Amino acid sequence: MIGILGAGAFGTALACALSETQPVTLWARRLPKGREAPRLPGVPIPDTVRLTEDLEQARQKIVILALPAQALRGFLADHGAALDGRALVNTAKGIDLATGDSPSTLIAQSCPKASIAILTGPSFAADIARGLPTALTLACADQEAEALQHSLSTPTLRLYRTDDLRGAELGGALKNVIAIAAGVAIGARLGDSARAALITRGFAEMTRLAIRLGARAETLAGLSGLGDLVLTATSDLSRNFRYGRALGAGESFDGTITVEGAKTAQAVSALAADRGIPMPIADSVAALAEGRASVADTVLQLLSRPLKEE
Template structure:
């Protein structure tokens, strides 16, 4: 049995996918009306998915935390006694702005006896809910990784296993920042060539910082890094890309939509500065998200950087 905490788009999509083969409980403080999620209005949650707002009764041995990165710390603090000692699988793609901690770091601080994993990679909730095929990274460093891989895999959801938890989490977090920059580029009318250049230099920036923080370069080159970057930096279905597009085009953006990359850019910029790592794209996105710079100023700052070897 799998428990999913969070009935947003991704949590709902996972519930739909996994319920085809096993028992799934989907918990939310506000249950979806008529078994439909506001974020996935065309998706009917199957009857075999148990919906509940009672956290204590919902929990099983394997608990998937389908919660936004900036909400995770508060939720863990509030419910640590219930969650500690279980296998906790995070799907958050971000870095906590207040503590600069990764999702797994937040989990272990609140639940030191938990077994921690992360599920990440190129995946739109709507595609998963429709049963369209994709491949994801399951990062888990303990002896239960193989069993968890089999538990969470489906015919349309192929999971590849790694023990590089740091690399998988950083890939998922950092690619959102670059996706915002790609959206800014298209929204401002700079064209596909500029976007391609941003994605390429952004990937180099991701790898540079992540490896300095202990990640393996091959993890960044896999599904959780490059794979997810390609998806989110090129598709209008990406919330981070759409947010960047709005910034570039000078349009308003729906503030109720979670954009992990905006807060992550601010955290990344501070972390990189402290480590002496150059992250000009993340710095530019952070300045735009905070309203400290205009698109024109940010582009000019990037173009003024010294010429160097690739």
């Protein structure tokens, strides 16, 4: 039995996929009416998924935290003690804006006896829910990592294992920032060449910061970094890309849609500044998200940076 906390698009998609091989309990404070998730139109929730608003029913041996990154700290403050001692698998891709902490750090602070894992990589919830082939990274340094890998794999959901939690979660968080930048390029009609440049130089930023924070370069070059970046910076299904495109075009964006990269850009910009790490693209995205700069000024600032070796 697996418990999933959070009935948003990704949590619901995982519930649909994992229920093919085992019982799943899906928890949310407010469950959707019927058995269709609002964020996954046309995808029914199988009868093998038990829906509940009672957190106790979802406290299984394995608990997947499918909560927004900026909501994780508050949730753990309220419920961390009840979840301690279990295998806690985080899916949020972000950095806490208030503290600068990663999801695994927040979990460890509230649940010191838990086995912590990160599930991340190039995936759209709709693809997972419909059983389309998807490969993800499962980062876990616990001795039970291999058993967890098998528990969370299905015939169409293939997990690759690593013990580099820092690299996996930073790759997932930072790629959202670059995906916003890529969207800005397209929304502002700067062209596909500009988007390719932003993706490439953005990946260099991601890797530079992650290594300084203790990650391994090969992790960033894998599914949880480069793989996820390619997907989210090139597809209209990416919320972060669509948000960036709206910024670039000067259009409004649906405020009810969670865009993890906007807050992450602000957290990353502050984090990098404290450590003296140059992150010009992340800084630009943070300024745009906060309304401190125009697209025209941001482009000019990036293009006027000193010439350098690659």
